Amino acid sequence: MNKKVLIVCYSFPPYPGIGGRRWAKFSKYIKLLGTEVFVISSKNPFNEKSNWTTDIEGINVTRLPLIYPKALISFPKSIVGRLRYKFSIFFLKLRTKGNYYDKTIFWEKQVLNQAKKIIEENQIKNIIVSGAPFHLTTYCLKLKEWDSNLNLIVDFRDFWTDDLSLGPLGSISQKRRNYELELEKKVFNKADYIITVSEFISKTLIKKHSSNKVLTIINGFDEEDYESKVPVSKKSNDIKFVFTGTLYQNINTSFIPFCNAIMQLKNSEPDLYKKVKFDFYGSSSQFNIDLVKQYDLDNVFFHENLPLTQAYKIVSEADYCMLFLNDSYTFSLSTKFCEYIGLRKSIVLFSKQGESSDFIQQNSLGYWINPELAYENLLGLIKSKNKIEINERYEKVRANFLISNISIQLNELIKF
Numbered sequence: 001m002n003k004k005v006l007i008v009c010y011s012f013p014p015y016p017g018i019g020g021r022r023w024a025k026f027s028k029y030i031k032l033l034g035t036e037v038f039v040i041s042s043k044n045p046f047n048e049k050s051n052w053t054t055d056i057e058g059i060n061v062t063r064l065p066l067i068y069p070k071a072l073i074s075f076p077k078s079i080v081g082r083l084r085y086k087f088s089i090f091f092l093k094l095r096t097k098g099n100y101y102d103k104t105i106f107w108e109k110q111v112l113n114q115a116k117k118i119i120e121e122n123q124i125k126n127i128i129v130s131g132a133p134f135h136l137t138t139y140c141l142k143l144k145e146w147d148s149n150l151n152l153i154v155d156f157r158d159f160w161t162d163d164l165s166l167g168p169l170g171s172i173s174q175k176r177r178n179y180e181l182e183l184e185k186k187v188f189n190k191a192d193y194i195i196t197v198s199e200f201i202s203k204t205l206i207k208k209h210s211s212n213k214v215l216t217i218i219n220g221f222d223e224e225d226y227e228s229k230v231p232v233s234k235k236s237n238d239i240k241f242v243f244t245g246t247l248y249q250n251i252n253t254s255f256i257p258f259c260n261a262i263m264q265l266k267n268s269e270p271d272l273y274k275k276v277k278f279d280f281y282g283s284s285s286q287f288n289i290d291l292v293k294q295y296d297l298d299n300v301f302f303h304e305n306l307p308l309t310q311a312y313k314i315v316s317e318a319d320y321c322m323l324f325l326n327d328s329y330t331f332s333l334s335t336k337f338c339e340y341i342g343l344r345k346s347i348v349l350f351s352k353q354g355e356s357s358d359f360i361q362q363n364s365l366g367y368w369i370n371p372e373l374a375y376e377n378l379l380g381l382i383k384s385k386n387k388i389e390i391n392e393r394y395e396k397v398r399a400n401f402l403i404s405n406i407s408i409q410l411n412e413l414i415k416f
Contacts, residue, residue: 012041013050029407101168200331221342242318249285261374330354
């Protein structure tokens with residue numbers, strides 16, 4: 001008899017964005033381990049599609065219509081769109097108690113009806129529900145009440161109520177935040193397991209809820225994503241720094257020192273400055289783009305999003321791959337980090353000291369640029385041209401981030 005699991009993930013492919021990657025990859029690999037996978041997700045409201053649609057081939061996916069104001073799905077640019085946005089927010093404030101930016105706030109009935117149908121028809125004993133959005137996790141508590149034998153695993157891809165700097169909770173009232181906190185407590189009380197993407201999040205939640213249910217199941221990389229198993233030799237003598245993905249605005253404490261350091265390099269070491277290039281591929285906030293223009297940094301370039309295969313090729317040809325963390329997430333070993341290590345590249349982290357900078361240095365995966373010493377650290381790295389050494393120790397660390405390996409740990413939580 002095979003294991004069976006129902007995964008409830010709002011942003012599962014083809015819904016675009018990084019939110020669906022984790023469970024697309026895990027679905028692929030636990031299926032290969034013999035577990036039969038069923039998924040409930042949202043229909044994709046965008047023209048854009050996920051980069052990980054090929055990973056879910058052969059997975060049983062039910063996509064439900066999104067019940068959330070269309071005006072709030074993407075930020076409006078027109079005057080009419082902004083008026084609709086404001087009206088929709090006003091409407092949601094009247095209809096909800098907690099976080100009105102949670103896109104699943106009106107999704108409960110159809111999720112529960114569909115989940116019960118799939119569970120009964122297929123005799124499923126396991127549910128995994130992933131947040132954010134986090135209201136989705138509370139709906140699945142009712143499935144546990146409906147059938148107490150269900151094994152309920154709740155996945156925290158981010159903090160729910162502990163981060164006011166990145167999530168929407170920073171912009172809502174304290175009363176609404178308290179409501180969300182009560183929901184979080186209920187989830188911890190009733191779930192069988194809570195899994196998170198990092199040890200830092202796990203430790204924070206264990207202490208906060210005095211819980212013994214919390215386990216860390218990290219993100220990772222998929223070896224099958226890469227055409228080449230070894231780093232590609234670059235074609236120029238320039239020293240190339242590359243960033244791929246989304247460059248958010250809330251990284252000021254690391255990005256402003258980065259710009260200052262390059263400006264100092266331009267003024268103090270003009271010949272060296274001409275040999276260094278910094279390329280950003282993907283989405284970048286206008287604030288960061290304007291900041292680069294303000295500093296007149298003509299060796300920093302912003303490019304459009306690329307298909308994953310092209311992005312991986314550019315990363316492979318780079319000398320260094322950049323990461324930027326804000327002060328609240330200095331523990332994060334993000335998907336981007338996993339892809340860099342997957343491609344065996346030298347990582348350059350711009351952030352305050354934290355778990356991430358310590359991990360990268362202790363395991364010889366790259367270099368840390370201290371914002372307070374950004375120019376000195378960056379200049380030293382550029383002049384030395386140091387690179388990571390791909391050796392047996394490196395490969396052992398790298399293997400810990402293989403999704404095929406991590407999925408074995410996840411599959412052990414799923415009952416027969």
